[in-house]
Amino acid sequence: MTDMDGDKAETGAHILMVDDDPALAEKTCAFLTEKGYRIDHAPDVPTARRMIAETDYDCFLVDMVMPGTSGKVLCREIAAKNDAGIIMVSSISDDAERIALLEIGADDYIIKPFIELELLARVRALCRRRKGGHTSQARLTRFGDWELTEGERHLKNADGRIITLTSSETQVLRYFLSNPGVQCSREDLLAIARVRQHGGAGDRAVDALIRRLRTKIEPDPGNPTHVQTVWGQGYVFHPG
Template sequence: MNEVTEEADRQSARVLMVDDDLDLSQETCAFLIDKGYQVTHAPNVPAARQMIADNPYDLFLLDLMMPGTSGKVLCREIATRMNAGIIMVSSIEDDAERIALLELGADDYIIKPFNQLELLARIRALSRRRQSNQASRTRLTQFGAWELVENERHLKHDDGRLITLTSSEAQILRFFTENPDVLCTREDLLAVGRVRQHGGAGDRSVDALIKRLRSKVEMDPGNPVHIQTVWGQGYVFRVG
């Protein structure tokens, strides 16, 4: 994306920050507005829901822990109902919590306190990915009894069932369908699935995502036909 296109993208990007930390929210919103984004703030989930009902948004910055309804609940609602970027913001560094959020549909996770420039870099990277996705037309990718609807994050079965995918699940499944019968390492899939701040070789984010995908696309997840494990190396996708 060139500088002119990126500047236009910033001017049109609508961001909602949902966080009960008013000082941080004021600072972050002011910073992003100064960088050209259209930014609004909601102090809690009920307020955010009302704003979402009244306005479209391209990106959400969601605090995990808030009084009342948590950001985790809103993350799931957004991931399953609209095509928008989600960056979770939290002081919690627990790997299990981070992995759970990525499985719910978050695109990224940044730990408080964070550098505003780091947040900006993550937002720009996510915006570039969304711009690239929107530039391509919706197409169907078929494997076995399934059809993957590109850019809409769901699967359609021959029997008419519709299965919703999280952002990371959709990214990895698209990568698989574009690279059948090719060994995909965990490192490959970490990059494709936009899993960040992972713990290196011992990170279990990919295994958790694969388990979720298998539960959605395999008739018998314990004996997978499509997503097969190559022990000690990674995974291979079979069209079936």
């Protein structure tokens, strides 16, 4: 696929950029608009909240550090209520901070100053995954007390509770459901979740993702019955 073909494939995806740097926002919005995206800009979290209430976005670019309410707070809010992709943007390159963002629901992380083509590649990946999920034929997958509808990021419990997964959590859970009882390495899960940019030699990224997934699907996250650790190797999923 050529670069032009890639642009056409995602034309029409709607993005909200939340950043208090007007120069960066203007430059980024112009670049993504040129590539065929619809993009809005909010200079702060309160403005972003109003725009999110009125518009259905496919992807969010959220600056982590802003005056007033931080981007981390907004990230958590979006992940809890919205199935769009979330890319956090920050000048902070600390690995621990990246892992923390994964735990609150971010799908990706890019460090300022970023290369525009790198940002474009990450936006494309998230928008394609969302588009593919919504156009796939819906079918129900059950495990334990949970039901997962393919093509959606929502899990419904037998007691009526509904929770929303991030795109990375959904990718990993679908992989687990397709491979019950099979040992899955951290390397495999990193590739499936597409969060390699967050990981280091210790594979902390995938461990953080699994920890977050367990808090959502396990009756007792500290003593998991579905996602069990194979020490030094990876994880095994038991539908239960």
